[in-house]
Amino acid sequence: MKKIEQWVRPNIRQLKPYSSARNEFSGEASVWLDANESPFNLPYNRYPDPLQNDLKEKLAKQRGVMPENIFLGVGSDEAIDLLYRIFCEPGRDNAVSITPTYGMYRVCADINGVEYREVPLKKDFSLDCDAILQTIDTHSRLLFLCSPNNPTGNVFPAIEIERLITAFDGIVVVDEAYIDFSSRPSWIRRLNEFHNLVVLQTFSKAWGSAGVRLGMAFASPDIIGYYNQVKYPYNISDLVQRYAMEMLDRENEVRRWVDEILSVRSRFVERLSDIPMVKTVYPSDANFVLVKMVESEKIYLRLVTDGIVVRNRSKVALCGDCLRITIGTDREMNVLLETLKSYS
Template identity: 55%
Template sequence: MKTLDELLRSNIKGLKPYSSARDEFTGAASVYLDANENPFNQPYNRYPDPYQRNLKAKIAPIKGVNADQIFLGNGSDEPIDLLFRAFCEPGKDNVVSIDPTYGMYQVAADINNIEVRKVLLTEDFQLDVDALLTAADDNSKLLFLCSPNNPTGNCFKEDDIVAIVKEFDGIVVLDEAYIDFAPEKSLLKRIDEFSNFVVLQTFSKAWGMAGIRLGMAFASKELIKVLSNIKYPYNINILTQEKASELLDKEDDKQQWVETLLKEREQMNSDLQQFSFVQKIYPSDANYLLVKVDDARGLYDYLVGEEIIIRDRSSVALCAGCLRITVGTADENKLLMKALKTYQK
């Protein structure tokens, strides 16, 4: 395993981070005349805490980590992009990724001019550990895993993930956006074991906060410091910080939402089995089902006409003929089933 210093781009090693007014003074004061802020319209006239200290202090005990092991980004997409910018030399380095998986890894790679080496999952949507490690070379800086995986919906075996983390020379990024819906436990508990391990989570799914755009990255404090040094100074606005802090006090609500969605997922799975055009419903550890049907595009277009929007994943590797259906409220799911009954007739 290469050290963090060996993996970092040379320009990032020598980077002098921007020093904002809120970097140079922290704490309370009576008069702030340091940041060229408008003195009116408090508190929104003030720049937000660039390191989100109060919010991280609330997140840390919930996640069982230290505050200095947390990076907060504009969705999970921000830390994904920052990892490319910190570790991958454009036009030279590459990353390894599973296929199929979340599409932003490829988009972030394309933006940063980085080659992506894709390795197909097995037929049962599990990791081909040997193939993933074989795909890497001396210029492979990042390896992306998503568990539960999008769009397949399943978790990967912990032993397989850990084997990759131990053997891969670069940074392994495990995206756990849907982990709250899974019976398997988060691997967040293992970040202290490996200096090359990053776990991504989000407020968008189980917490119901997709609209405020807040993602989390967890890693060693040294790696988190790298991301903090290269992010834009005030990347998380004060409204997002306030709303997230407010909702973190309602963890019981979040857990109730998860339990309700898991029951609805089971009911949706059962209801879908009645339709002759449904060929297969794949096991899911997430808040959606991947469903193979006779005519994916035709069914998708029909549901659009019924003002019910799902996702056509039939062009994705290993997902020919598949639709991805998010689990909604009981009423929304009943409307879907009603429309599908009409479609079958």
Template identity: 35%
Template sequence: MANMIETLLNRHLHALRPYESARRLFSGGQDWLNANESPYANTYDLDASTFNRYPDCQPEAVINGYANYAGVKKEQVITTRGADEGIELLIRTFCTPGEDNILICPPTYGMYAISAETCNVGIKSVPLKADFSLDVNAICQQDDVNLVFICSPNNPTGTLVDADDIRQILTHFRDKAIVVVDEAYIEFASDVGWAREIDNYPNLVVLRTLSKAFALAGIRCGFTLANENIIAFLMKVIAPYPVPAPVAQIASQALSSRGIELVQSQVAQLNQQRASLASAIEENAELEIIGSANANFILFRCEQKDALMQYLVENGMLIRDQSKQPGLSNCLRATVGNDAQQKRLIDLITTFFTDRRAA
């Protein structure tokens, strides 16, 4: 049986390594600061009277709510099962398996590459510069790509991409490729993002999500924003019922005026927590903050990374090891949490280094 399954498996999947999500890496922990989730758990009302019916493919209340929030037309919005499905939809729609390529700029979000590999689409890689800015000249030399993925603020470096760099890339690829700006963390940055530029750049796509600032990672609801022509093609490929009815109900409430006010208040609190966490990390001589603080996490370098990570895991404190990414040797990423979580993280780090010095 095992040999038969191996024989039937798509050839290009034999060497595929799945994305190591936070829940795949660790099945338990006391404090989850490894997946960039919000520490807030907001409450919502549900009406089960329609749960016996298939949901709308694109729930009107959700589409209109996000269009108003993002400042775009409703025809320029498609909602998906998280932004991850948006990434896969773009690759499946605009790349021919075994022929076409995407472009990524590591260190960056891992699902761009995983989705491409799953679809048997090639990957061109142009690493970020030492300061984590885009290598625009090198990117523009890659003319055999269909999609260019740019994460801003970038995960895991927390850096915002320079607006002039994005404009230059959009202009260069205007008649060649689609440029995808992933703004999963845009609410945490002092930046308005690129959604309102869609009418000015026909090859611009913006990815958004309710997972981070909206504290709704568990419902898997994301958005792809683009001109109507791109949205129409994505609608050809999307699953018939991508948004479950409970998800649509929660999302529409989160996108109400009251819901957005709550998000803005919680983001302001998290940004204060982020500054507090950064300050505490900077006070430790063994740690060095890397990148910038434009998201809901802090990236830092620790020469004793493996020992510190093991110590934290043993004590139920889960953060994320990013050292496998280019340019991020010995780097760890900690999600911004609540007061108690951050105090416990810093206390554990302090105890770890105190004990090491004593030993």
């Protein structure tokens, strides 16, 4: 078993991270004269806790991990981007993922000058583990698996993900942005088994907080330590930290939201299947469904004209003639259904 350090870029291993007085001081102070802040407009005049310690303590108890297993970023996108900075040497290393999947894995690779290798899913949207392993070489540093996947909505079997984690000589990232809508358990429970595993989650979906931009990465303390070295000093504002602390107290309410979304999804799928232009509604473990339609691009443009915005995925690999439809309220889904019926 390799140590994490062997995968880390040499310049990151040698990096002396920026350190503020907030990093160097612990405890309570009555006079703060270290950061050139204004003494006026409390509490917004003060820089936030750079390591979000109170929030991580609360989140750790809820998720059943240690605070040292948690990185908090500006959405999951920051956590994805920093993985490239930590582990991938531009112009030399590569990242591997599936297609179709979340587009930011490629965007972050391109921004960081890292080769991005795509392995198509099978026609039923299942993993082709053999093809993935054949695509990997000695310069493959990251493997991204979105499960439940976006835009297909399906969860990949644990036995297949475990096979890839154990076989891959690098960091395996399981993106669980939609895990709250699935009956499958989170990979967070197995962090202690796999030192090369990173699990991504977010406040944007089930927690109804996309506008707050708060993502989570769960991993070994070694990986989290490198995250903390390369992140910007005060990446999560005090306002966001306070909001997230309050949201964690609303866990039961969030569970009710999830139950309602799943109930609406079930009713919507049942009614959607009766519309003649709908060819296939793919099974989903997420808060959206992928729908194959006759002349989907024309339908998409008509919906936009009628003020209804869905996601056109018809040009994405394996998703020809498909629209991705987010599950909203019963009223919103009924408006969509009645509008689609009017096109028939």
